Amino acid sequence: MxxxxxxxxxxxxxxxxxxxxxxxxxxxxxxxxxxxxxxxxxxxxxxxxxxxxxxxxxxxxxxxxxxxxxxxxxxxxxxxxxxxxxxxxxxxxxxxxxxxxxxxxxxxxxxxxxxxxCPRFKEWLNELNPYGLSLIFPAAYLNNPSSMFGHTLLRIDQAKQNEQSRLLAHAINYAANTKEENGVTFAIKGIFGDYPGLFSIMPYYHKVKEYSNLENRDVWEYQLNFTPAEIQRLLKHVWELDKIYFEYYFFDENCAYHLLSLLEVARPSLDLRNKFSAWAIPAETVRAIVAIPGLLKKATFRPANLTKLRHNLDLLSSAEQNWVQKLATGKINAKDSQFTALDITTRIKILETAYDYLHYQHKKTDKTRSRRLRALLVARSKLPSTTSFSPPPVPPRPEHGHRSFRISAGWGRYGEQSYHSLQLRPAYHDLLDSDAGYKQGAQINFLNLNLQHPIGSSDLKLESLKILDIASLSSRDRFFQPLSWKINTGWERRQLDDNKRSLVYNTNGGVGFSYKPIAKALAYGFLEANLDIGGALRHDYAFGLGSSVGMFVDILPNWRLHLYAETQRFVLGHIQSLRDLGLEQRLNLSRNSAIRLQMKRHYFAEEKAISQIELNWQWYF
Amino acid sequence: MKKVILTVATLAILPTASVLAKPNNVGCGIGSMVFEGKSGVAPQILAATTNGTFGNQTFGITFGTLGCAKNGVVGLPVPHKIALFADQNLDKLAHDMAVGNGETLNSLAVLMEVQDQDKSAFFNATKINFAKIFPDENVTTIEVLKSLNNVMANEPRLKRYSYS
Known part of the structure; x- marks a missing residue:
């Protein structure tokens, strides 16, 4: 019965x-x-x-x-x-x-x-064990268009969680759900909302692995002041969003934007989305969130593996670095009597760094290296556990950097013609802007518009409109040999003969090397290819190869110089040679204002030359 | 042993797993090799993995999709949640065990419910027995967890946290 x-x-x-x-x-x-x-x-x-x-x-x-x-x-x-x-x-x-x-x-x-x-919901909530809420902000990652401007996610912090156990918390992530592997296709389709966007929850360690270990992106963790009741409300809403799709839009309805709506659910009095209806750059949403009085509890920096490794290498003497290299390449092993003769503290540092370095370089299939990695750890396990290295210095917080929309206005002279200049750059950061809060050596200019008004005329001329302008300068040294690269595309003016400057659509790409000759300087060299398209060109196009070298130097913390030389040889279509020699300087007056002075000598059409000087005031907002 | 039975029982009765299980490669690779790190650093222009935006994570709010189906792996020496964590973080665990402390090892201790007063014993035991827990470079996550269980079972302070 x-x-x-x-x-x-x-x-x-x-x-x-x-x-x-x-x-x-x-x-x-x-x-x-x-x-x-x-x-x-x-x-x-x-x-x-x-x-x-x-x-x-x-x-x-x-x-x-x-x-x-x-x-x-x-x-x-x-x-x-x-x-x-x-x-x-x-x-x-x-x-x-x-x-x-x-x-x-x-x-x-x-x-x-x-x-x-509702037992399933309760079980789920129980598993999450919610107690606090953190906003997670991995730094920009140039190598992928979808995360060029950074990314944001939320973390549900657990009761009794501390910095040694936060890996076990859960992350709430919003992303486009697609198997698309081509970053460019992704970015383009993403602009038009072609992908479904969904929320997902995963252990935070998945995200840490992805950012710190695989992509080597530093992460900022902002603990926010939300009450348990507010967090419960947020989670109930997230529960409703299980497998619910939004059309994913790369620029406005993106990860950063949708996280704002979760925060509004948690606390309806917050009005966040309205500020980002057209355009949600993750760093700007972070700025808006932490600017709300009383909302930020604590900001924590989580350096990427590579950041730690570079820092640790810097702390080693050159003799110690030699040991690291010998151990990592397998020239000697950790049992070698020469090595064991070193004092314990030194051996600890060398073994740990050699392991981290080898691990960083490691490829899946390399069995010899796998064996060597294990041997390094076995050797390390026989020495005491004392912590050997200090943590890397904490850089300026992203929200303490300049804002990303920049407007510049000033005066210039090109040859005999004076002009007023006006420039708008909706996003995001260039190599001459102040680095504070941004990734060093990473440039992304998006829709950079440059207008000129020749003095004495009533015209307003389009000088250039760069759709996208990306550069990634990563310095090389004895341990790291990354490539630097750049790519940019958009309209610009070309001096085709003495008095004719015509608009062409230019696409330029280059690959090269960067070095840090001294701590405050970054030197680079690129080999480049150029394609111009425009009705003013003979055959309507020009294809050329070229090269450029230059150096950025920080004279003072707020004063940066950029000295450069470029040469472009157009060999197909409209054949000509161009060379530039220039000096640019930026002096910051405050976090969100700067003066920029640019001087350039431009050589064209068989050794003719013309000079340009331009002085701009720049505001970031 | 009690814990194991309990866990198996829980896994068996959880309806969520079957309802929510989706094809998923995250965590189903229990048994992946420890020192098989990631690929190198060569800057991959427009590389294709990030943010989960490329669908390398499955999408879901519920936990059934967190890893592979909860009852999808038989014969785990520890509860699913611990196995999944270890599998995803084996490199870091190896590092932390050899050093004798670290965030990942501490998180494992939390998952294994090791009390604060026993943590240094736990760290110490994994350090001393590092070569045993990671006997060679081809060791699998399951083997690591089995050895870890053995090491803990032989340590008076840690015996009660072991699953064997």
Whole structure:
């Protein structure tokens, strides 16, 4: 009988349960009277944004709505949601954030709308063990367009968690779900919302592995002041977003933007998304979040493996570095009597660095190196555990760097012609801008517009419009031999003869080496290829090869010089040779303002030359 | 032993795993080799892995999709959650064990519920027995966890945390 009983119950289930439709009617009326569908919280929970006279939800997945027209009709969705709770009570668990909010607003009577136990949700919440919330910001990663401007995610911190156990917390990540492996295709399709974006939860150690160990990106962790109740609300909403897709937009509805909406769910009084409706650069959203009074509890720097390794190598003497190299390359092994003759502290440092260095270089298939890695650790395990190295210095925080939208205005002279200059650069950072808070040697200019107004005329001329201009300068030394590279594309003016400067569409790419001759300087050399396209060119195009060398020097912390020489030989199409010799200087007046002075000598058309000088004031905001 | 039975029982009755399991390669590679590091540093222009944006992580809010199906691996010497952590962090664990401390080793201790007062014993035991726990460069995560269990079982202070 005992066994049969539950089955009986199941069979009897439909007739036993009958929804209390008169109570539903009461609630619907109450919701209408209280204008609940217009409430900010309802709009946040359903991701409604004002559009025209009405509202449209940013969520594109129909599964997210209870009403067929839920995407565009907040009150229909509210009514349908209430109805669902009566007709299919388990949906209270599926839409638990909406349920909790409506329950609170309408003071549901348990006797007339029975609350559901929601065991799966509870188990999930229990596993998350939420106690705190952190915003995680891995630094920009130039080698992939999707993370060029950085990325943000949230971390649910656990009760009793500390810096030695935060790996076990969980990360909430929003990303485009695609198998696309071509970064360029990704970026282009991403601009047009061609990918579904989804939220996911994973252990934080997955993310640390990805950033610190594989991509060598430094990470900033911002612990935020949210109450446990606020975090619960956020998680209930995240639960509703399980397998719900948004159209992913690279620029506006991206990771950074959608995390803002989670924070608004947690605390509806925060108004964050409105500031980023057109454009959400992760670093700028971080700035906006930590600027909210009282929201930031603590900022922690998590250096990437490579950052630590470079720092540790710097702390070693050149003799010690020799040992590192010998051990890592297998020239000697750790049992060698010459090595064991060294004092213990020195051996610890050398062994650890040799391991880190070899591990960094290591390729999966290399068995010899695998054996060597293990041997280094065995040797290390026989020496005491005293910590040998100091942690790397903490760099300036990203939100303490310059803002990324830059406007420049000034005066210039090109040959005999004086002009006013006006430049707009919506994002993000160039090599002459102050590095504080940015990745050194990384440049991304996006939609950099440069206008000139020749004095004495009424024209406003387009001098250049660079769609994208990326450069990655990574310095080489005895331990690291990375390549530097650059690529840029956009319209610019070419001096084609004495008095003709025409717009061409130029694409330029280069590969080269960079070195740090001294700590405050970075020198580089590139081999380049150029393609110009334009009606003013003979055959409408020009293809050329060239090279450039230059050096950046920080004279003072706020004063940087850039000296350079370039030569381009166009060998196909419009044949000509161009050379430039230039000096640029930037002097910061404050975090968000600077003066830039550029001087250039331009050689063209068989050794003719013309000089240019330009002085600009720059504001970042 | 009690713990093992309990875990197996929990895994068996969890309905979530089957409901939510999606094809997923994260963590299903229990048995991957410890010193098989990542690929080198050669700057890969427009490289193709980052942020999970390229779908190298499965997408889901629930835990069934965190790793492979919870009951997908039989004969684990430790609970699934610990095995998954060890498998994903084996390189770092090896490093921390040899050094005698570190974030990853500490996290493993937390997962194994090692109390604070016993942590230094735990760190010490894994350091002293490093060569035993990682006997060669081809060792698998499962072998590492088995040896770790043995080491702990032979250590009076740590015996109660072991799963063997």
């Amino acid at each position: 005992k066994i049969i009983f539950p089955f009986l119950l199941l069979l009897l289930h439909p007739p036993l349960y009958s929804a209390d439709f008169s109570y539903l009617k009461t609630l619907l009326k109450q919701a209408e009277t209280n204008l609940l569908a217009n409430d900010r919280e309802w709009r946040i929970l359903l991701h409604y944004q004002a559009e025209g006279n009405g509202y449209v939800s940013e969520v594109d997945d129909p599964k997210f709505f209870n009403a067929p027209n839920g995407k565009t009709n907040p009150s229909a969705e509210l009514a349908a949601t209430l109805r669902t709770f009566f007709v299919a009570p388990t949906q209270q668990c599926k839409f638990i954030a909406r349920y909790e909010w409506l329950k609170q607003q309408l003071a549901f009577k348990a006797s007339r709308l029975a609350p559901q136990p």
